[in-house]
Amino acid sequence: MNKDSKVYLIGSGIASLASAVYLEKDTGVAAENIIILEKDQITGGALDGAGDSDKGFVVRGGRMHEMHYECYWELLSHIPSLEDPEVSVRDESYEFNERFISKGQARLLKDGKKIDVSSYGLSLAQEADFLKLTFVSEASLGNDRIEDWFDEAFFETNFWYIWTSMFAFQKWSSLAEMRRYMKRFIHLVDGLYELGGVMRTKYNQYDSVVRPMRKYLEAKGVKFEMEREVVDIDFDISTELKTATALQMKDGSEITLGENDFVFFTNGSITESTDNGTWNTPAKLKGIAESASWKLWKTIAEKDPAFGNPSPFCDDIDLQKWYSFTATMKDSTFHDYMENFSGNVDGTGGLVTMTDSNWLMSIVIARQPHFPNQPKDVKIFWGYGLYPDKEVHPMYDSAHNPRYLAAALKAISR
Numbered sequence: 001m002n003k004d005s006k007v008y009l010i011g012s013g014i015a016s017l018a019s020a021v022y023l024e025k026d027t028g029v030a031a032e033n034i035i036i037l038e039k040d041q042i043t044g045g046a047l048d049g050a051g052d053s054d055k056g057f058v059v060r061g062g063r064m065h066e067m068h069y070e071c072y073w074e075l076l077s078h079i080p081s082l083e084d085p086e087v088s089v090r091d092e093s094y095e096f097n098e099r100f101i102s103k104g105q106a107r108l109l110k111d112g113k114k115i116d117v118s119s120y121g122l123s124l125a126q127e128a129d130f131l132k133l134t135f136v137s138e139a140s141l142g143n144d145r146i147e148d149w150f151d152e153a154f155f156e157t158n159f160w161y162i163w164t165s166m167f168a169f170q171k172w173s174s175l176a177e178m179r180r181y182m183k184r185f186i187h188l189v190d191g192l193y194e195l196g197g198v199m200r201t202k203y204n205q206y207d208s209v210v211r212p213m214r215k216y217l218e219a220k221g222v223k224f225e226m227e228r229e230v231v232d233i234d235f236d237i238s239t240e241l242k243t244a245t246a247l248q249m250k251d252g253s254e255i256t257l258g259e260n261d262f263v264f265f266t267n268g269s270i271t272e273s274t275d276n277g278t279w280n281t282p283a284k285l286k287g288i289a290e291s292a293s294w295k296l297w298k299t300i301a302e303k304d305p306a307f308g309n310p311s312p313f314c315d316d317i318d319l320q321k322w323y324s325f326t327a328t329m330k331d332s333t334f335h336d337y338m339e340n341f342s343g344n345v346d347g348t349g350g351l352v353t354m355t356d357s358n359w360l361m362s363i364v365i366a367r368q369p370h371f372p373n374q375p376k377d378v379k380i381f382w383g384y385g386l387y388p389d390k391e392v393h394p395m396y397d398s399a400h401n402p403r404y405l406a407a408a409l410k411a412i413s414r
């Protein structure tokens with residue numbers, strides 16, 4: 001790589017934004033030669049957040065971070081906050097987390113009441129299964145699912161409800177993946193029952209992370225090309241080297257790659273092909289045909305086995321899909337009830353999981369405002385269901401139905 005190299009980053013999620021920051025800062029590539037090609041009109045990929053109090057606010061997810069996201073905090077230490085450019089996004093977030101410390105007091109609910117989570121409820125045999133999983137090799141687990149490893153009763157323990165709702169694992173998710181998470185977050189296990197150690201950004205991640213990063217990068221000269229989908233990558237393939245020679249774009253154009261040019265592609269995406277529903281229109285279940293990232297990965301995987309096999313990650317949408325929703329409320333009734341009921345002021349409680357909802361629904365009341373343009377009297381919360389194909393429990397009815405809120409309010413005021 002030299003100063004004349006051109007670097008193309010496919011997609012504008014945090015992976016590409018982070019790459020652009022370090023390419024510009026550390027490699028000597030001219031900022032103007034770093035080009036982010038994004039298929040959407042908006043930057044940030046999974047880190048989205050949009051709306052207003054009339055149309056409603058939407059976030060597809062809320063990110064939990066922790067102290068040892070070393071690379072993430074290092075990255076954000078270089079990015080000035082939008083509200084106070086003298087302060088980095090890292091320091092803004094640290095300061096926010098000193099004021100609002102995660103300590104969930106209503107982590108699990110059943111029949112509208114809090115469950116005592118002071119014990120994880122694991123039997124000795126289940127604890128042993130758990131420990132054994134950390135000691136065996138990943139390779140020995142093959143394609144096993146979580147439900148292949150643990151007994152049936154494990155899935156009714158406090159531990160499982162806390163774990164599954166925190167990391168969005170379904171019973172049939174990959175056991176190897178669960179093992180990776182266990183190893184990655186083992187230091188949090190003592191406080192896991194109250195989400196101890198979880199850190200958040202001041203606002204949703206689009207406003208707190210993506211917008212400041214884009215501003216920083218554009219000021220340096222990095223180019224963002226929006227609505228530019230890459231549909232194929234041409235390669236010169238020999239036994240030793242696979243060299244990208246051109247990018248084929250959806251609009252029929254081609255970007256030729258020189259000898260010193262580079263391409264970075266984040267293959268696959270958790271939010272690829274998602275759809276937004278409204279109060280009156282359900283979200284559509286989209287497939288690979290509507291995706292860009294999976295399709296591109298599949299296309300290049302056909303050219304050489306070295307490009308991997310996307311199928312296990314994207315072919316079985318029914319096993320991997322879930323719903324999330326954002327509620328925008330024009331008064332604070334629900335938030336006030338939840339504050340009284342849980343003992344958590346907003347921004348300190350994190351996930352509240354309704355263990356008897358068939359969707360296995362959780363909600364999170366982030367610190368308000370969660371959007372910089374959110375008026376004081378408008379409140380939002382986010383939630384999700386892990387098993388959306390199951391019929392909704394009558395008590396929870398539908399998240400899109402006002403009766404759901406009425407039932408929830410009735411339950412929590414008992």
Ligand SMILES: Cc1cc2nc3c(=O)[nH]c(=O)nc-3n(C[C@H](O)[C@H](O)[C@H](O)COP(=O)(O)OP(=O)(O)OC[C@H]3O[C@@H](n4cnc5c(N)ncnc54)[C@H](O)[C@@H]3O)c2cc1C
Nearest residue numbers: 011012013014015039045046061063064229230269292293
């Ligand atoms: C609901 C939810 C909750 C989450 N919670 C947490 C959490 O608590 N903690 C945590 O650490 N992580 C969490 N994550 C995960 C985290 O948000 C993602 O891992 C991360 O944002 C992924 O970033 P990325 O850049 O790899 O990909 P993405 O954000 O998926 O970005 C990919 C981008 O590439 C674009 N693109 C794809 N293909 C093409 C193409 N062919 N041409 C042009 N553009 C293309 C897409 O439009 C998109 O903008 C959560 C994710 C979700 C969805």
